[in-house]
Structure formats: C-alpha cells, structure tokens
Amino acid sequence: MPVSRASELVDRALAAAGVPPDNAALQRDLLLDAEMRGIASHGLLRLPRLVERIGNGVADPLTRGQHEWTAPGFLKVDGEQGLGPVVAQAAIDALLDRAATQGVAVAAIANSNHIGMLGFYADRVAEAGRCLIAFSTSEALVHPWGGRRAMIGTNPIAIGLPTGDGIFMMDTATSIVSMGEIHDHADRGTPIPLGWALDGDGNPTTDAAAARSGAIAPFGGPKGYALGLAFELMLTALAGSSIGREVKGTLDSTKRCTKADLFIVIDQPLAPVAAFVEMLRQETPAEGFDHVRIPGERGRDLRRRALADGINIADVTWSRLQDLAAPASIIED
Amino acid sequence: MPVSRASELVDRALAAAGVPPDNAALQRDLLLDAEMRGIASHGLLRLPRLVERIGNGVADPLTRGQHEWTAPGFLKVDGEQGLGPVVAQAAIDALLDRAATQGVAVAAIANSNHIGMLGFYADRVAEAGRCLIAFSTSEALVHPWGGRRAMIGTNPIAIGLPTGDGIFMMDTATSIVSMGEIHDHADRGTPIPLGWALDGDGNPTTDAAAARSGAIAPFGGPKGYALGLAFELMLTALAGSSIGREVKGTLDSTKRCTKADLFIVIDQPLAPVAAFVEMLRQETPAEGFDHVRIPGERGRDLRRRALADGINIADVTWSRLQDLAAPASIIED
Numbered sequence: 001m002p003v004s005r006a007s008e009l010v011d012r013a014l015a016a017a018g019v020p021p022d023n024a025a026l027q028r029d030l031l032l033d034a035e036m037r038g039i040a041s042h043g044l045l046r047l048p049r050l051v052e053r054i055g056n057g058v059a060d061p062l063t064r065g066q067h068e069w070t071a072p073g074f075l076k077v078d079g080e081q082g083l084g085p086v087v088a089q090a091a092i093d094a095l096l097d098r099a100a101t102q103g104v105a106v107a108a109i110a111n112s113n114h115i116g117m118l119g120f121y122a123d124r125v126a127e128a129g130r131c132l133i134a135f136s137t138s139e140a141l142v143h144p145w146g147g148r149r150a151m152i153g154t155n156p157i158a159i160g161l162p163t164g165d166g167i168f169m170m171d172t173a174t175s176i177v178s179m180g181e182i183h184d185h186a187d188r189g190t191p192i193p194l195g196w197a198l199d200g201d202g203n204p205t206t207d208a209a210a211a212r213s214g215a216i217a218p219f220g221g222p223k224g225y226a227l228g229l230a231f232e233l234m235l236t237a238l239a240g241s242s243i244g245r246e247v248k249g250t251l252d253s254t255k256r257c258t259k260a261d262l263f264i265v266i267d268q269p270l271a272p273v274a275a276f277v278e279m280l281r282q283e284t285p286a287e288g289f290d291h292v293r294i295p296g297e298r299g300r301d302l303r304r305r306a307l308a309d310g311i312n313i314a315d316v317t318w319s320r321l322q323d324l325a326a327p328a329s330i331i332e333d
Numbered sequence: 334m335p336v337s338r339a340s341e342l343v344d345r346a347l348a349a350a351g352v353p354p355d356n357a358a359l360q361r362d363l364l365l366d367a368e369m370r371g372i373a374s375h376g377l378l379r380l381p382r383l384v385e386r387i388g389n390g391v392a393d394p395l396t397r398g399q400h401e402w403t404a405p406g407f408l409k410v411d412g413e414q415g416l417g418p419v420v421a422q423a424a425i426d427a428l429l430d431r432a433a434t435q436g437v438a439v440a441a442i443a444n445s446n447h448i449g450m451l452g453f454y455a456d457r458v459a460e461a462g463r464c465l466i467a468f469s470t471s472e473a474l475v476h477p478w479g480g481r482r483a484m485i486g487t488n489p490i491a492i493g494l495p496t497g498d499g500i501f502m503m504d505t506a507t508s509i510v511s512m513g514e515i516h517d518h519a520d521r522g523t524p525i526p527l528g529w530a531l532d533g534d535g536n537p538t539t540d541a542a543a544a545r546s547g548a549i550a551p552f553g554g555p556k557g558y559a560l561g562l563a564f565e566l567m568l569t570a571l572a573g574s575s576i577g578r579e580v581k582g583t584l585d586s587t588k589r590c591t592k593a594d595l596f597i598v599i600d601q602p603l604a605p606v607a608a609f610v611e612m613l614r615q616e617t618p619a620e621g622f623d624h625v626r627i628p629g630e631r632g633r634d635l636r637r638r639a640l641a642d643g644i645n646i647a648d649v650t651w652s653r654l655q656d657l658a659a660p661a662s663i664i665e666d
Contacts, residue, residue, distance in 0.1 A: 071436025073406045074601055103404025104439045106599060131567060144613050146622035151613060159563040161570055168566050170559040202619060220553025226503040226628035230492040233501050233610070234464060237494055237603040244609050264597065266439060268407055270570040276577050277566070280477050280484060286535055289479035295559035 002310045007032060010047065012325035017051045019061035023086045030085040030116045033123075035313070036306035037299035041180025042117045044313060048320045050083070050113070052253035059083060059113045059257075064090035073102045076239075079112025081256060085120070087112035092121060092263055096130060099267035108238040109261040114250045119171030119296065121263070122160025126167035131266040134158045135231050137259040140245045142175045143215035145225040148202025150215035151244050153259065154178065155231040164272025170295035174228030176219040179251075182211045235260035335643045340365060343380065345658035350384045352394040356419045363418040363449045368646070369639035370632035374513025375450045377646055381653045383416070383446070385586035392416060392446045392590075397423035406435045409572075412445025414589060418453070420445035425454060425596055429463060432600035441571040442594040447583045452504030452629065454596070455493025459500035464599040467491045468564050470592040473578045475508045476548035478558040481535025483548035484577050486592065487511065488561040488568075497605025503628035507561030509552040512584075515544050568593035 007028060014024035027050070035043030053059035058081060065087040066078040075094055079087040091107040098105035115121075118134045125132035138153035158171035176196055185192050185208035194204055197211035205211055218225035236243040239260035249257030283292040313321075340361060347357035360383070368376030386392035396415040400423075403409050408427055412420040424440040431438035448454075451467045458465035471486035491504035509529055518525050518541035527537055530544035538544055551557035569576040572593035582590030616625040646654075 070601060071434065073432075073438070074436025074599070099406075101404065102435065103407030104437055104597075105406070106437045108601075131571070133567075143619075144616065145626045146618050147613070147616045147625040148619050149616070151616065157560070159567060161567055163566070163570075168563070170563045172556045172559055176553075198619070202617070219556045220509075222626060222628075223505045223552045224556070225626070226505055227490070229613075229628060230501070230503045233496070233606045234466075234492060234494055236609075237496075237606050238464070238599065238601060240604045243606060244612070264437075266407070266571065268403060268409075268441075268571060271573045273566045273570050273576060276569075279577070280480070280562075283477065283480045283482070283484065284535070285479050286476075286481050286531070287537075292480040293478045293555060293558070295555075295562060 001313065003032065003036065003307055006035070006044065006311060006313060009321050009325050010044065013047060013051060013321055014061075016325060017054045017061060019054070019083070023061060023064075023083055026085045026089055027083050030120050033120050033303070034117045035311055036303040037117070037119075038302045039117055039299070040314070041178050044321060045317045046114065046116070048324060049253050051324050053113065053249075056254050058249060058253075058255060063087070065109070065112060067091070067094060069098075073098065073105050075105065075107040077107055077109040077112070079109050079257075082112050084113040084115035088115045088121060088261060088263070092125060092132075092265065095263055095265040096125070096128060096267070099130065099265040103268055104264065104266050106265075107261075107263045108235070109263075110239040110241040111257065112261065113257045114259075115261055117171060118156050118158035119160070119169050119299070122158040122169045122171060123167065124160075125265060126160035126162050126169055129162050131161040131268075131270065132159070133264040133266075135235055135262040137232050137235050137241070137243075137247060137261075138250050139247045139259070141179050141216050142218050142225075142228060143198055143202070144229065145218060145222040148198060148215075152228050152232050153247060154216070155228040155235075157227075157231065162270060163274035163277055164270070165274035168273070168277060168296065172219075174218055174224050174231065175216045176224070177216060179212075179216060182208055182216065186212055235262050238262060334646065336365065336369065336640055339368070339377065339644060339646060342654050342658050343377065346380060346384060346654055347394075349658060350387045350394060352387070352416070356394060356397075356416055359418045359422055360416050363453050366453050366636070367450045368644055369636040370450070370452075371635045372450055372632070373647070374511050377654060378650045379447065379449070381650075381657060382586050384657050386446065386582075389587050391582060391586075391588060396420070398442070398445060400424070400427060402431075406431065406438050408438065408440040410440055410442040410445070412442050415445050417446040417448035421448045421454060421594060421596070425458065425465070425598065428596060428598040429458070429461060429600070432463065432598040436601055437597065437599050439598075440594075440596045441568070442596075443572040443574040444590065445594065446590045447592075448594055450504060451489050451491035452493070452502050452632070455491040455502045455504060456500065457493075458598060459493035459495050459502055462495050464494040464601075464603065465492070466597040466599075468568055468595040470565050470568050470574070470576075470580060470594075471583050472580045472592070474512050474549050475551050475558075475561060476531055476535070477562065478551060478555040481531060481548075485561050485565050486580060487549070488564040490560075490564065495603060496607035496610055497603070498607035501606070501610060501629065505552075505628075507551055507557050507564065508549045509557070510549060512545075512549060515541055515549065519545055568595050571595060
C-alpha cells in the first residue's frame with residue numbers, strides 16, 4: 001500500500017490515543033522510517049503496544065521531557081515517561097542549538113519510552129550538517145561473554161555525519177541479532193544458527209522457540225560484549241537509570257520505562273569524506289558478494305523504493321492499526 | 334626481569350634519542366603498561382622504530398602539539414609530529430580542565446605519532462573520576478565487508494569510567510585480530526583460523542604468511558565493519574587527517590604519521606555501577622568458561638603480577654633496547 005495511506009492510519013491511531021499532532025508526527029515518522037528501511041521489528045508493529053502504554057499511564061503523550069543544563073555542554077533530561085522520539089528529538093534540538101556555540105553538547109536521558117531505531121536521529125542530524133553519536137540501553141536480552149543468562153541490553157550505537165556529498169549513517173545493536181529475529185524464526189518454525197543464542201538453561205541452542213526464553217549472544221564475541229557492557233555502564237552512570245535485569249518498559253505495556261539514552265552532537269567544520277565512501281563502493285567485491293557494502297545504504301534504497309512503490313504491512317499489524325484508528329466508541333456513534 | 338630494570342633501560346634509550354625526561358616518562362609508561370598487560374604488540378617492541386622515527390625527523394621528541402580551541406568545548410590539535418602519548422596526554426589534560434566547567438570537551442588530533450593502547454588513557458581518566466571515550470585510526474589493514482583488500486584501519490575504541498568502587502575500562506580494535514597476531518602466527522609457522530584474514534589476492538586464507546600481505550577481517554562481520562568505517566570517517570572529517578590507504582606512519586620509520594585521534598571527556602556526577610559489575614562477575618559461567626569475563630580485568634591482573642614478579646621481554650627486543658640505551662658513540666669513549 002502507499003506509504004501515505006499507512007501514514008494517515010497511524011496519525012488517526014495516535015490521535016485517538018490522545019497524542020497531539022506534533023508529537024504524533026514524530027512518532028509516526030520514526031515508526032514508518034523503520035518500516036520503509038525494512039526494519040519491521042522497529043516499525044508499525046510497535047504501535048499497538050505504545051497505545052496500550054498510553055492507556056496504562058506509563059507513556060505520557062504530551063510531555064517533551066524536563067531539561068536541565070547541568071553544565072554549558074551537558075543536558076540532563078528527565079523524560080517524564082514521554083514518547084521516546086518526542087523526548088529524544090526535543091533533546092537533540094536543544095543540543096543542535098547549544099553545539100552551534102559550544103562545539104559539542106551531550107544529553108543523557110532517563111525515563112522516556114522506546115526511542116526506536118537510532119539511525120533515524122543520526123540521519124536527521126547528519127542531514128542538518130552535524131555529527132551525532134547516539135546510544136541507548138534496553139532490557140536485558142544479551143548474555144555476558146562466558147555467562148548463561150541475559151544480563152545486558154542490546155545496547156545499540158549509531159553514528160551519522162555529513163560527507164560533503166550526502167551523509168553517512170550507521171546503526172547497529174551490540175547483539176548478534178535482534179530478539180525480533182529470534183521471534184521471527186520461532187514463528188516460522190525454522191532453526192537459528194548455533195552461536196546466536198542460549199536457551200533458558202544457558203546452553204547453546206538452534207531452537208528459536210527455546211531461545212526466546214534464553215539470551216542472545218553479543219556480536220563478535222568478547223569484543224561486542226565489551227562494547228555493549230561499556231555502553232550500558234556509561235549510559236546508566238550518566239543518566240541515573242536502571243541497569244541490567246532492572247531495565248523495564250521497552251517490551252511490555254505496563255511497566256515504567258527505565259532505560260537510558262545518550263546523544264553527543266558535534267558542530268565543527270568537517271573535511272569531506274564522500275570520495276572515500278565512493279572509492280569503497282567501487283572496490284572489487286569478494287567471492288560471494290556483488291558489491292562492497294556501505295552501512296546505511298540498503299536501508300536508504302529500501303526507503304526510496306517504499307516511497308515509490310509502497311510498503312507491505314503484515315495483515316495482523318494492519319488490522320490492529322485499523323482497530324486503533326477507529327475506536328469502538330466512535331464506531332458506535 | 335623486574336619492571337624497574339626495563340623501565341630504566343627505556344629511559345636511557347629515550348634520553349639517548351633526545352627525548353626530554355617528562356616526555357620520555359609518558360612514552361615509557363605507555364609502552365610498559367601495554368607490556369605488563371600482555372599486549373606485547375603495543376609494548377617495548379615499538380620502541381626501536383620510534384627511535385628510528387626520531388632520527389629520521391618524522392617524530393619530534395619535544396613538542397606537545399599546538400592547541401586551538403575552535404569552540405568552548407572543542408579542541409583542535411596539530412600534533413606537529415610529536416610523540417603520540419605526549420600529544421595525547423597534553424590534549425587530555427586540557428580536556429579534563431575544560432570539561433570541569435563545560436561538562437564535556439572533545440579533542441580531534443592530527444599529525445601525531447602512534448598513541449599506543451587507548452586503554453592507557455581511558456584508565457587514567459577513569460582513575461581521575463571522569464569518563465573518556467577514545468578513538469584512533471590506523472593504516473589500512475582491514476578489508477571492508479564484501480571487499481578484497483585492506484581499505485580501513487584497525488580503528489580502536491576505548492571507554493573508561495569510574496564505577497564508584499574502582500574503574501571500568503574496555504579497549505578494542507574493530508579488527509578481528511591485530512596484525513601483530515598475524516605476524517606472530519607467521520613467525521611461529523602456525524595457521525590462522527579461517528575468517529581472520531584474506532591473502533594478497535583477496536581470498537580467504539589460513540596461511541598467516543600470506544595474510545601479512547593481505548587484509549584482516551573486521552570483528553563480528555558487517556557490524557564491526559560498520560563501526561570501524563564510521564570511526565574512520567568521523568575522525569578523518571573532524572581532524573582533517575588522511576583516510577584509508579593514505580594513512581601512513583604508524584608502522585614504518587620514515588613517513589609522517591597521518592592518522593587521527595579523538596577524545597571525548599565527560600565530567601558529570603556518575604551513578605555508581607560497581608555493584609552491577611560485581612553481579613556479572615558472580616554469574617554462573619557457561620560451559621567451557623571458569624568465570625564470566627569483565628573487560629579490562631585480565632590486563633589489570635597481568636599488570637599486578639608483572640609489578641610483583643617482573644616481565645618477560647623477548648630477547649631480540651631486549652638486545653635492541655640495550656643497543657639504543659648505549660649508543661656506539663658512548664661505548665667508544
């Protein structure tokens with residue numbers, strides 16, 4: 001279906017949940033952006049749970065968060081249980097403004113809802129001509145290296161910057177796959193590769209269903225684990241949020257969200273690096289590859305195609321969205 | 334041998350090369366720290382090449398770099414071909430001072446020599462009660478994902494922060510192994526695991542000797558590649574340094590060093606996270622592990638042992654150091 005049709009339905013669903021238009025537009029853009037880039041796990045399927053969270057009082061559709069500049073370059077944000085992208089974008093707007101004079105500005109955010117795909121923000125800041133390093137924590141889904149159970153988040157990092165001829169953006173979790181992908185394999189009854197996950201007893205498994213109650217591996221073994229743990233410690237220490245298995249509210253619909261986000265905006269003249277990216281793209285590909293990959297490009301290609309040709313939304317998600325957009329009370333009129 | 338004996342020899346070698354005592358002490362501490370932590374590739378074996386670089390006029394033993402604050406929070410450093418740790422520590426000292434009032438301060442460094450193990454700096458900043466995120470680029474040794482030849486650096490990242498009861502420090506390259514480890518396998522005639530490297534024709538190899546003229550893999554496949562590339566683009570753009578195969582001077586003794594370094598110091602109240610690190614340490618280990626790993630701890634244990642029991646230095650390195658500490662002109666007296 002055309003992206004505009006999905007967009008309209010999301011707007012109606014958010015309006016019905018009491019989200020004012022500006023805030024709804026950000027939440028919609030974030031979810032649609034993920035959907036268009038082929039990251040369905042961060043797309044529209046998140047909306048029903050978000051609406052439930054608003055209904056349950058653990059997501060506030062109105063607030064943009066409380067800002068406190070604890071130093072000229074450091075912004076502490078109490079998200080006041082606001083919508084993730086609303087609180088995040090308000091913080092980033094403040095950082096963009098501050099970094100223009102300071103050169104750099106950092107925001108640590110606690111108490112906001114799931115902020116979705118970090119690349120969304122990295123893309124926007126890069127388009128605005130600045131450099132962004134973004135981090136976020138999540139509920140404990142990943143096992144420490146040498147451990148048996150989920151103790152740390154999937155803790156993604158994204159980096160965006162203008163290249164002089166467009167932008168570069170990368171966005172990756174520190175887990176080897178997302179829990180969404182594990183669920184996807186379980187739903188389709190297909191096995192997962194050994195090394196992706198442990199089962200509920202902490203033993204390696206190829207059974208996706210068993211992995212759902214277990215733990216995902218960090219990407220790249222001890223190195224990815226070290227990164228994910230460092231991000232979790234740093235974000236928790238700076239934001240004063242929860243840590244490890246105490247982090248809640250990114251996957252359920254009833255608990256206050258206690259993860260942390262961290263944004264670093266740098267506003268400085270940047271030497272152009274587009275020629276190097278182009279050189280990489282032109283490299284002779286290795287056996288089994290049709291071209292050398294550039295991070296972020298597949299997502300941008302998919303988004304371009306989605307805007308031209310429309311998107312496929314899972315039937316179950318679409319039908320849930322229609323229910324949300326036309327609540328019983330209105331239908332009964 | 335006792336660390337003090339190695340330390341003394343390094344001091345004499347650096348003095349003979351014309352390095353003033355303060356600068357020599359930093360360079361010595363950096364190399365000895367790596368040696369004690371078991372990272373021989375970043376240890377004393379680097380010293381002979383550094384002395385050659387000083388002799389060849391591509392390493393200046395005197396300068397601490399030129400500082401320009403382009404904004405209250407952003408320091409641009411022209412390393413003036415100074416010694417890596419001397420230029421780096423001068424920049425970090427300036428950042429620590431600035432971050433005390435600004436909350437955050439960033440330095441981008443071009444034109445300095447190899448800064449060694451990033452964890453050295455992360456450790457020191459964490460011990461000083463602040464948070465450091467450190468990056469560096471290197472000569473092109475790593476192939477892009479889906480590529481055939483070395484195009485990007487091993488581009489490490491380190492993060493250090495106080496935990497409320499000690500410090501946390503992690504330091505990892507974005508390559509799957511170091512080129513030092515490849516050389517080590519080649520020297521011992523042992524094969525390398527498939528997936529570590531490509532040969533000079535861009536094909537996967539288990540022959541360490543063939544890998545020396547090839548390319549190392551990024552760690553964790555496309556994710557580690559995305560990180561390493563993002564770091565290289567961001568550092569190059571901010572420091573105005575060289576990129577990709579144009580980066581020189583970290584492995585040879587004749588070319589000006591054209592890599593970049595980036596330091597972010599955050600000075601803010603930090604919530605304590607030591608209890609969580611301790612909880613991880615106490616987790617039930619997985620099959621094949623005797624305990625859950627905490628990044629940085631093995632290096633700290635080795636250093637403690639080295640300080641108590643001394644270090645083993647390869648004969649060839651020790652004999653080179655003795656030559657450097659007692660130059661021919663002095664022996665002939």
